[in-house]
Amino acid sequence: MTVLISPAELDTAMSSGMSSGGIVVIDTRNPAAYAEGHIPGAVNLHDIFTYLATSTPEGMAELRSKFADAFGALGLSGSETAVLYEGSMNSGFGQSCRGFFLLQYLGYKHAKILHGGLAAWTAAGMPISTEAATPTPATFPMTDAGKDLILTKDDVLAALDDKSIVLLDVRDVDEWVGESSSPYGPDFCPRKGRLPGARWIEWYRMMKPTAAGPMLKSKNEILAECATVGVTPASKVYIYCFKGARASNSYVALAEAGITNTAIYFGSWNEWSRDPSLPIEEGLPFGTAELAVAAE
Numbered sequence: 650m651t652v653l654i655s656p657a658e659l660d661t662a663m664s665s666g667m668s669s670g671g672i673v674v675i676d677t678r679n680p681a682a683y684a685e686g687h688i689p690g691a692v693n694l695h696d697i698f699t700y701l702a703t704s705t706p707e708g709m710a711e712l713r714s715k716f717a718d719a720f721g722a723l724g725l726s727g728s729e730t731a732v733l734y735e736g737s738m739n740s741g742f743g744q745s746c747r748g749f750f751l752l753q754y755l756g757y758k759h760a761k762i763l764h765g766g767l768a769a770w771t772a773a774g775m776p777i778s779t780e781a782a783t784p785t786p787a788t789f790p791m792t793d794a795g796k797d798l799i800l801t802k803d804d805v806l807a808a809l810d811d812k813s814i815v816l817l818d819v820r821d822v823d824e825w826v827g828e829s830s831s832p833y834g835p836d837f838c839p840r841k842g843r844l845p846g847a848r849w850i851e852w853y854r855m856m857k858p859t860a861a862g863p864m865l866k867s868k869n870e871i872l873a874e875c876a877t878v879g880v881t882p883a884s885k886v887y888i889y890c891f892k893g894a895r896a897s898n899s900y901v902a903l904a905e906a907g908i909t910n911t912a913i914y915f916g917s918w919n920e921w922s923r924d925p926s927l928p929i930e931e932g933l934p935f936g937t938a939e940l941a942v943a944a945e
Contacts, residue, residue, distance in 0.1 A: 651905060652749060653764035653865065656773040659732055663690065670759070671729035673784070677744045678736055678767075688734065688763075688770060689778040692723045697733070697751065698744035701892055704801035704916040712915075713791065716751050721789030725757065734763035734770070737862040739853060741766070742832065743898030750897040750913065754799050756792030762901065768862035800887055800914040802921060808887055809845055809928070815879070815886045816844050819852040819899040820918065824891070827931055830922060831891050838922040842929040844889065848878040849934065852895040855902035871906035882907045889914040889921075 654662070662672055674691040676683050683693040696719060702712045725731055733748040735741030745762050752760040763770065771777065800808075808814045823829040830838035843849075854874050856863040866874070872882075880886060886908065890896040893915040903911055914921075921927055 652761055652901060653905065654732060654761040655764055656770045656775050659688075659761075659763055659770075660775060662730070662732070671724075673724050673729045673731050674763075675723060675731055675733045675748060676767075677733055677741060677748050682736070684779065684781070686777040686779055688767070689776055689780075690782050691734075691778075692782045692784050694719055694723060694748070697748040698735075698741065698894060701919055702915045703920050704799070704803075704914075708916075709799070709801070713755065717755060717789045717791040720752065720755070720757070722784065722786050724784040724787050725752075725789055726787035727757070727790040728759075730759040730761060731757065732761045732763055735766045737766045737768035738764070738856055738865065738898070739863045740768075741894075743852065743894040743896070746897035746901045747894040750798070750893070750900055754795040755789070756794035757790070765859075765861050765864055769864075772861035798912050800912050802914070802916060802924065802927065804912075805844065805887060805889070805914050805921070806927065813885060815884050816847040817878070817880065817886050817888045817899070818843055818847040818849045818890070819888060819895050820849075820890045821853075822851055824918070825849050825851070826933055831918065838919060840922040840925075840929055840931075842922075842931040843934060844921065845928050845930045847889075847930070848880070850874055850878055850880075850899070852890070852899050855899055865902050865905060868906045871902050872908075875903070875906070875908065880908065882909075884908065884910065886911045887914060888912070889917045891918045893917055 676687045676691040676693045677697045679695050733745040735745040749760050749762050827841040829835040830841045857866050888896040896913045
């Protein structure tokens, strides 16, 4: 079943209360953008995007506690359906998908993503509000159901020599070729490069332009993109980016295409690059010998 919901479907769901179970629409953009205009009744949680996770036991415990509290404060008790959105599918680096992934990791069963984000909502002629919502807090029902969805750096280190696992880098091209360490500037992290042996599909390739803004590609289109690096529905895939947002966008795209044996290294390059004991691959991801052969 798709986790994507269209503006028209969301409008209907908001009117019906998502079949009486209730609905909580979550705007993941920054507070200033939220204040300028948002989906009527939406609550705001930008920490979904900004929080930097580490995969130590203490870091994972803090991640779970922080977002169980945050989602509970928005009114998620277990019966409600959470619908997350960002500006558009490519303007927020996948932050709505990151929120969806966090809910899955915490074991929350009812969550959707507004396909196309606020851009698609406004393109459909839907209303915008500047009135801030006041949620009724609830006790968030955290479980361990999704605990295997997030990888630690030790999990990734062990996977470097496991040929049955595909390490999938979905960062921007300047990060992949080692010219930049992050989306926040070339020297934000201490090292530039890649996980050894990683394959690369830039996350933008999972989307295509439409009149309502970028949308995820169809199942067959995503499968075609994945096939270029040897990823199929039978593959076991570990996805990483800088901090788990673009990886979450790709995680959703792969799931929509039927590639479901996946997990995300949530600490991603932000964590890996800061530990000098962890191996990296530097320089260009292709050698001069390969270039010479290609030029012949």
